[in-house]
Amino acid sequence: MGSAQERIGDEEKHENGSPFDLNDFTVIKEGEAEILMHAKNEVFYNKTQVNNRDMSIAVLRTFISKRQQEHEVMLSKKSRAGPKVSGEPVAEPEALTDTVMHDEKTNGECEVSQEISQDESCSISEEPAANQEGKGRGELKPPVVLEALSASGLRSLRYAREVDGIDKVVALDNDKASVEACRRNIKFNGSVACSKVESHLADARVYMLTHPKEFDVVDLDPYGSPSVFLDSAVQSVLMEEC
Numbered sequence: 606m607g608s609a610q611e612r613i614g615d616e617e618k619h620e621n622g623s624p625f626d627l628n629d630f631t632v633i634k635e636g637e638a639e640i641l642m643h644a645k646n647e648v649f650y651n652k653t654q655v656n657n658r659d660m661s662i663a664v665l666r667t668f669i670s671k672r673q674q675e676h677e678v679m680l681s682k683k684s685r686a687g688p689k690v691s692g693e694p695v696a697e698p699e700a701l702t703d704t705v706m707h708d709e710k711t712n713g714e715c716e717v718s719q720e721i722s723q724d725e726s727c728s729i730s731e732e733p734a735a736n737q738e739g740k741g742r743g744e745l746k747p748p749v750v751l752e753a754l755s756a757s758g759l760r761s762l763r764y765a766r767e768v769d770g771i772d773k774v775v776a777l778d779n780d781k782a783s784v785e786a787c788r789r790n791i792k793f794n795g796s797v798a799c800s801k802v803e804s805h806l807a808d809a810r811v812y813m814l815t816h817p818k819e820f821d822v823v824d825l826d827p828y829g830s831p832s833v834f835l836d837s838a839v840q841s842v843l844m845e846e847c
């Protein structure tokens with residue numbers, strides 16, 4: 606990777622249009638991720654949460670590996686059961702026929718939208734966006750993760766860079782300065798981060814309710830109790846059928 610200035614680009618500006626001066630920032634490295642923290646520390650960064658983020662990464666790795674194992678067991682059970690012989694048309698297992706493919710990522714280049722506007726895609730999705738199997742192939746699609754309260758995006762960036770097998774991480778925050786920082790940090794972390802992490806300015810509850818069954822993992826890290834986010838978080842999780 607190049608110098609910090611090269612990584613962030615000459616054209617970088619604050620959302621209010623004021624010029625961006627790298628001297629106002631400190632580079633913080635945690636795990637494989639690096640973030641730019643403004644001297645004024647306007648965006649939440651809690652150094653003491655490093656263990657919490659480490660634990661989340663361990664849990665996520667375990668989840669991905671268990672999910673794969675369970676999927677393989679389910680496939681082998683289905684293949685051992687074989688097709689029905691009653692003469693009736695054989696219904697294919699639902700899990701193998703549901704096909705909702707993700708858009709292929711073409712974002713090899715490091716482009717992060719700089720325009721920060723409230724997320725407008727609030728219509729209820731007709732289909733579960735997700736993350737199910739490819740038609741008839743029995744493949745398990747890589748998981749999509751939502752970090753609903755992402756601040757600087759550090760946690761999302763660590764997921765993208767340190768956990769193998771993730772398809773995408775969506776990072777939300779309802780604070781403009783946080784989203785601006787998150788987008789800058791995505792760019793700062795290079796091509797893997799740019800291709801895997803996307804940042805939206807949105808109220809987490811509205812976003813989760815309007816993106817039902819789109820995520821395999823939802824991470825909630827609020828300032829206080831997570832209780833106000835739980836109902837909407839459950840709506841946004843895709844429950845895999847066995």
Ligand SMILES: C[S@@+](CC[C@H](N)C(=O)[O-])C[C@H]1O[C@@H](n2cnc3c(N)ncnc32)[C@H](O)[C@@H]1O
Binds near residue numbers: 651753780807809
């Ligand atoms: C504790 S910080 C998140 C820290 C982050 N997860 C990390 O590991 O670095 C909580 C964040 O939630 C954001 N937030 C609070 N209420 C929100 C809401 N309703 N929707 C989206 N973001 C919210 C705040 O702006 C803040 O950045």
